[in-house]
Amino acid sequence: MTLPDLHRAIAEHAGTFTCERINKPQETKTVNFQHLIQPPAALDAPLPDVGQLPAFYATVGGVLLYHDASTGDAARYIAPPAEWATLQEAFNGWTEHLSDEEREDILPDxxxxxxxxxxxxxxxxxxxxxxDGACAGQVFEFDHDGFEFTQAADDLVDYVQRLLHLDSQTLANIASHMRFIDRNTGAQWWILEMNDNRGHRVCTSI
Structure with missing residues (x-):
């Protein structure tokens, strides 16, 4: 998929989540989603030429995926380069307390x-x-629960393409973080299935 095609796919993709209320599964509701694209921005320095980073950010400045306008919930956020330092600092909060031995045992090379x-x-x-190294350009997801680093895609374009075509496992992962909490009642919701405008349907349970 070319970068213009990817931009168009993100912009045109939308759909709904069918949800049940947690602890009250007899109650259901439908949540609409879309993806919010930021335009490319001027960069202070060239991006590393790995993982299609320069081409991606020349086309898309950043993107908030599976955004619910009512609650602000979203599945993933690919941030503009200007925000990477802030994200790095937040991520470091999970690793800076590790001893040298723990870093060697837990963290990837x-x-x-x-x-x-x-x-x-x-x-x-x-x-x-x-x-850098054998994994240069690959995208990984870090889950602080268990300090898991999961290889998610070969590059950034591949990563976004995969997120545009969810499987059950990824949807269940998304459901564990997107609860669409009602500001008035505190009600939380579990995603049962996703239906999009391309005819793709996927459930959190197989």
């Missing part, structure tokens, strides 16, 4: 050569890209 390019909003989980 590329951890000192990576960029924190995004996050799962309001979760403490981050999206990283290795910039």
């Amino acid at each position: 590329w951890i000192d050569h990576c960029l924190v390019i995004g996050e799962t909003p309001h979760s403490g989980n981050y999206i990283l890209m290795a910039t």
